[in-house]
Amino acid sequence: MNKNVVAYKVVSSILALFVSLTAYAQAQSNITDIRISPSNDNTRIVVDISQQTSFSYFNLKSPRRLVVDLKDTDRKFNFSKVENSSDLIKKIRYSTPKLASDMRMVIELNKDINAQLFSLEPNADFGYRIVIDLKDPNPAPVVTSTAAPKRDKDIIIVIDAGHGGVDPGSIGPKGTYEKNITLSISKMLEKRINEEPGLRAVMTRHGDYYISPNDRPDFATKENADLLVSIHADAFTTPQPRGGSVWVLSKGRADSELGRLLERTERNSELLGSAADVIGDRDTERYFAETIFNMSMDLSRASSYDISNKVIKEMRKVTRMHKKVPQSASLAVLTAPETPSILVEVGFISNPQEEKNLNWRAYRQQLADSLFKSIQLFFRNAPPEGTLWAQERDSQPRKHRVKSGESLSLLAQRYNVDLHSLREVNNIKGDLVRIGQTLTIPEN
Template sequence: MNNFYIKSGIKNVESGKPYCSCLWRTAQTFFALFTISLAIASSVTAGEIKDARFSFAADTSRLVLELESAPKFTYFTLKNPQRLVVDLQNVDNNFSFTDLRLKGNLVDKIRHSKPKSPNDTRLVIELASKAQIKLFSVAKNADFPDRLVIELVDPNPVPVLVNSTGPNRDKNIIVVIDPGHGGTDPGSIGPTGTYEKNITLSISKMLARLIENEPGIKGVMTRNSDFYISPNERPKIAAREQADLLVSIHADAFTTPQPRGASVWVLSKGRADSELGRLLEQTERSSALLGAAADVIEDRDTERYFAETIFNMSMDLSRASSYELSNKVIREMKGITKMHKRTPQSASLAVLTTPETPSILVEVGFISNPVEEKNLNWSKHRERLALAVFNAIKAYFKKTPPDGTLWAEWKVDEPQEHRVSSGESLSLLAQQYGVTVRQLKNENKLTSDVVRIGQVLKIPSS
């Protein structure tokens, strides 16, 4: 018996005597069973959907699911009615979609259905019409967990036409804020791995908050989370919102780390002309652009000529407004960061092609430059950049508020300002603005009739 103990090779730590081999074999068996049970338990423990976001832009509906781990999924479609069925492996059924705000023209409802396996979840997306479907997973990063992206694209979108008949508009000034890139398109990537899409989204959200806190002006984001919108779809959102301005936020990059500084871009004249031609060609009748004016024009060529002339003027005005605003943005940003270009630049950029909407693209710095990448990762620096853009927007609209807005109404009640030039006098200015010298003196608290060159005078209402 003692020889058998010795063969077992296992001794009691306290007594130094060998353990009984039968006890050792029992322990081995128990350990093996415990390990197997743990493996089985881990294989059947389902993960969960941590969050869900739904968005709609132009002709695309997008559902993003945030998960605990990289998703394993299959899907298929059903007809009569149109449905998309998505099976998520090893994901529980507990997440509720009832609070998800669905909008757009593709998705009617999202619900659970009986899964193939108790450890899986089956989602049924009820569609309003047939759609082109794309599903893909996005790996987790510093800001987001693993995600499953479900994109539904309308194959027959309703074209967006510019309505020139002057419909009832929002009394607020509408500013569409466009964070560049997003989703599967990270944009440029900095030396330490910073994604441009995350920087642009952060600055855009800061800008949107500043705008929302200002009475009489409203901000609309093209995307408020991490998903992709094509450059051609972004100006369509501005057209749909009847925006007074589109501001697209980006971060520049170069093949070497040396370039740095911010810049502001507007649409080039050549691209503006080609977009106008495309718009006229794609419109079935120019009368859709002319509105009521087309009713008195019988000749088709004359109708097209008028439409082209009107929209040429409109786009020229839009480009001029974009250039004026760009200069204001540059002046504000000079106090925050180095400028790569000190005058507005022009280029053929798809995001800036809304015909009647002033549109600018702001490059907040070179993410490929190590110093600027570090600055852009600093929340305070991003806040200052957002404030600079906001101050420029506010100054621009304070000077030229769109007709029909609250700011336009407020400006009527505000006194005008005039900077005195050489040869001007109080009596001359009173005549020019249709007021009396006494009114000018009272408004500006002047004790004499003498004014100096460069002096800014408030002009009272006549």
């Protein structure tokens, strides 16, 4: 055979192999980032990949592992750089796949889990993603005490900055993330609250990380909080809607949450505290538990509605309101059993003008100030017993504004005070008083 022909065939074969390898390399996807977001009883792993690929997974025991096979994916990503604060995950590493072109990812686990995997199509902000949800079927029980919690002298406000981490919330026309706006306003409100003697703020999150909506009310329960305020920014499919709104829990959702709470409680006496000592019959015990909790949640809803009206009144001085009265909805974040809870939508981030406003620091500060003023007005008028503000209220002289038909002797009888003392403290000689006159009521 002619040497030139042989050489040509060899070169052609090499070129064909090179083209094949190049095409193979180009066809492979690669992992660009991995984020682990733990919450109370589950952990979410988000795997960012350069292009869409198929995957499969299976569980192994002894030791516990979740094995994920990604088709046509390289093995260049450094798992050691992934931040992991989950109690469910020991570490993530590589293993040998069935096919050399595939990648096998092994998630070493600390306990048995239920796994769910799904992929997400790319959008304007994220590329292809594979989401791995690890659910703990037997989470550690929450330790409860039958003793009544000690009353903190501060009025405790839990501030919940909506969304966070892998959940950006709504995204404005210019790319503004709701999670960043809500965190900024929340920190401003936290500062105002903590500067006021007698008030203390607790944040559900201080940074950009994910917390499940179902876990956020736990902060209020754990802190024995007096109020939970969840801050969000609304969005709609069209840019026209604008304005703020305030939401409270609908009665139907609250009742169902109560039912689930009672079912999760092994003994209803845990809900009754010392009252259970005098209740022997379990049916009677359950009846009392349901009655007490229904009364408690009705009171919380009433307080939530009252605070909401004050928030609307103050926010109206800063921005227009999309809803002029409090709205009710089935929102998980509002389900803390005994804590008044409201969700405040500070505006429509989908509206270009409101997105621009929300990116203005001074405007966010005005919104935070309006929320603070609402909280201040509510708790000055009705401070929880045992708090510093309640002590300050009780130390102030009682006042009474005279109405038609009232006399000094009648008021002395009503307030159970000495008539002479009532005259003396108000510098009154006889028994006549004027309608609209403000009287100081002396101590008994």
